[in-house]
Amino acid sequence: MLATQRRELILAEVERAGGVRVSELTELLGVSDMTVRRDLEQLEAHGWLRKVHGGAVLAVSSVEEPGFEAKSSMQQPAKRAIAARAVSLVEPNSSIAMSAGTTTWMLARGLQGATEPLSVVTNSTTVADMLAAGGQPLHMSVVLTGGVRTPSAALVGPIADRAIASLHVDRLFIGVHGMDARAGYTTPNLAEAQTNQALIASARQVVVLADSTKWGTVGLADFGRLSVADVLITDEGISDEARQVLEDQVGELIVVPVHEGALAGNDWSSSSRNGEIVR
Structure with a gap:
C-alpha cells in the first residue's frame, strides 16, 4: 500500500470515529508503529488531524463548534x-x-x-x-x-x-x-x-x-x-x-x-x- 493510500485510510478512520489509537491503526493497516507515527506526523503537518498521546484526533479550530x-x-x-x-x-x-x-x-x-x-x-x-x-x-x-x-x-x-x-x-x-x-x-x-x-x-x-x-x-x-x-x-x-x-x-x-x-x-x-x- 502506498503512503498516500495509508494516510487516506487513516483520515477516513479518524473522521469516522473522531479519534484513533496508534495500536488500532497498526492492526488495521498491517504496518509498524513507526510507520503509523510518521503518517500521523505528516497529516498533522498539513492540519488534517492533531496528534495526542497514543494516537490522533480530528483537528478543530478555536472557533469551530462541532454539533x-x-x-x-x-x-x-x-x-x-x-x-x-x-x-x-x-x-x-x-x-x-x-x-x-x-x-x-x-x-x-x-x-x-x-x-x-x-x-x-x-x-x-x-x-x-x-x-x-x-x-x-x-x-x-x-x-x-x-x-x-x-x-x-x-x-x-x-x-x-x-x-x-x-x-x-x-x-x-x-x-x-x-x-x-x-x-x-x-x-x-x-x-x-x-x-x-x-x-x-x-x-x-x-x-x-x-x-x-x-x-x-x-x-x-x-x-x-x-x-x-x-x-x-x-x-x-x-x-x-x-x-x-x-x-x-x-x-x-x-x-x-x-x-x-x-x-x-x-x-x-x-x-x-x-x-x-x-x-
Whole structure:
C-alpha cells in the first residue's frame, strides 16, 4: 500500500470515529508503529488531524463548534469510563448541576436508575432528554435553565445565566471543549463560556469531566483556570506532562482506565468507584 493510500485510510478512520489509537491503526493497516507515527506526523503537518498521546484526533479550530451528534461519536470508551467514575461522586439527597456535553450526557444515562432524592439543574437539552428517557422517577427533579440553544445542545445567554445565578448546587459536573496549561478551560462559543462561568459560581464543588484528547485544545473563549476544578476526571491516555500540570493545579486528579467504562444505563449505585486518585 502506498503512503498516500495509508494516510487516506487513516483520515477516513479518524473522521469516522473522531479519534484513533496508534495500536488500532497498526492492526488495521498491517504496518509498524513507526510507520503509523510518521503518517500521523505528516497529516498533522498539513492540519488534517492533531496528534495526542497514543494516537490522533480530528483537528478543530478555536472557533469551530462541532454539533452534539459529531462529538458523541468521539472517544466513546474514554467518556464512558469517565462518566462511570463521575456517577460514584453523586450523593443521594443532593443537588447537582450538569453542563452540556457528551460526557455529561453519559453521566445522565448512568443516573437514570437513581433511587434516592436528587435535584438536577442543567443547561443541556440532551442531558434533560436522557434523564426523561429513563422514566424520570418522581423523587428526581430536573430544572432546565432555558436559553438559546447552541450546536452542542447547550442553552446559553442571558436567560440561562439569570436562571443559574438564582440557584445554588452542591456539585457541578462540567464538560470542556479544551484544557490547556496557559488558557485553562475553553469553549469555541462566547456565550457558552459566560454560562459556564455562571454554573461554576453556583456550585460548592466543581468536577470537570475531560477525556485526554481535550488536553492542548484551545477554544476561542476561556471560562476558568485549571485550578477552578476541585476534581478533574480524565482517562489513562493523558500524557505524563499533562498529568504533572494537572496534579499541580487541580484539587484532585482522578485518572480512570478506559476498559472500565461500561455504564449499565440504569444503575447509579453499582457504577465503578475505581480509578487512580493522583492528588
